[in-house]
Amino acid sequence: MHTVSRKSERLVNLTIALLATRRYLTKAEIFRTVEGYEGTTESKERMFERDKDDLRGLGIAIELGSFDPLFEDEAGYRITQANYQLALGELDGLDIGILSLAASAWSGAVLEKSSESALLKIQSIGVTPTSDGLTSLTPRLILTDPNFSKVTDAIVRRAEIDFGYVSNSLDVEVRKVQPFALYGRTGIWYLTGLDCERGENRTFRLDRIHGDVLVSKKGGRFEAPTSSTHPSFTLALDNVERAQMKIRKNRGHQLRALATDTELGEEWDVIGLPILDQSALLSLILWHGDDVEVLSPADLRSSIVSVLKEIVATHG
């Protein structure tokens, strides 16, 4: 317990000393004045290197520079307040109330600890939160996948990741990806990035990742694209093959939702829609049984017929 205190004491003292100084402190000055650096010069150096890494790990950036660039004096260290302190601008009671509500969304979910420590820092500003005008509706994020934090860490550090991904045929394929973005859409999380082996940008569903994501220790490996603000890659709808089908009146609502044109009839309507994923469409058509008849294209029509024959054969 004592060694634990000694180390944390030294780190806090180092932080205070480097924050308080206006000029750069040389290593020699640090060893002489900051409490906790003991032993041979070599062991002090080792201690200091580790301390710098530890503080950096806590998000505290130590600046290296020299007091006077005209003279070749020894480089020194300092922490500027601008790099250290919270910079969210003015926050009033309502802002704090809103941020508190936002943080509470993670209750029981994967970033719960981070949201709590964020809230603690914001409460330290010393402004009393108000909730005037806010509803009592608390948003909830139901997210417990431990890969979430690994992927966010990799995106922030620009580190490559490796993971097993469940394919259409349920095989687990190993993917190596430079991750750019992570976003949620109707409760499902998507990861976009450069698939290193395929050399193309791809989108992956987080819930289709099998096992743990491995994050490379080396950061700063790539630049994320900045051109598009929306990292999900949109598909061009021109030149996509289209399907036409008859749909019984008041039936086939899921297919109708995809239709780009509809021709109303007596007992049947005819709709047209783009074929974005042939096998998904085939499956959706089959779901609707005898409420749908495919008119074109011919290969989709014949696929339906052969699948139906197979189902009849296997079910007597």
Place this chain on the structure above:
Amino acid sequence: MVKENTTPLDQVSRMLDLVPFLLTHQGIALSELAKHFNVSEEIVLDDLNTLWMCGLPGYTPLELIDLSFESGFVTIRNANTLAKVRKLNSSEIISLTLGLDLLKDSQMTLDTSIAARVESLSDRLREIIGASFFIEEDGYAALRGKIHHSITHGLDLTFDYFSLTKDSRSQRHVTPYGFYIEDNFEYLEAYCHSAQAGRVYRFDRISEAVVGDQSTVTAPVKSQRSADRVRAAIQINRASRRNAERLGISLVAVSAGSEIVIESFTPEWILRSILAGAGDLSLTQPAGLIAAVSQSARLALALYE
């Protein structure tokens, strides 16, 4: 007793955050301080005892942080260097940013000044972290607002409801009493006036919701799902991710040739799932449902002959 959070780095992090917190919460009870920092009182005491030894080089009483906590209430002095609140780390920023995205969806019915605040906070955080993390608006903000309004004011709600299994739409007249999220879907719990029983409704299948001006007072009735579940045995002919996800089975536990057992409230859902399986699935139990699958496939086939 909490024994976690005792690595030196966790302690450093906590101590640096303790100072600005104490400066704005002078005289806080030790027990409350521990609760705020989510650690035991023993750990906070250790933090304070350590912090007490810290200060500016020189380390005389003039330079050391001055803390008093013997009374069980904590005050702090002489800690100007660490007075500023530390900046948020990336996980903290991501947690707030995504929380705000959700808030936009749930607070839409509010006045525009709140929406503008949320937007401005969100912009400030995204300036630091970039645009790599976000939650798309789900489009249910208005619905959520209506449900919230009808619950708090005891008003009825009418809407069109789409039944996926029956492939039909019908109008429902309900008295809402709650909503919840399960398996990534959001549900409304309500008393259904035509069924005269509690029911659950999935948000993404509700449309044209209108809050009535009438309040029908009913005691909350827990939703009653029919007790009769249908058990079915399914043979996997070809492994397919789509079918595994539809049936809610583990993605990699299934291999071609294996058989699984599922349960459902509606036989029609099983029947349609087998058809949509496009030959990758065959039903092996129960016999009555197998005949129904065959019959449906024949009827569909008849359209093409």
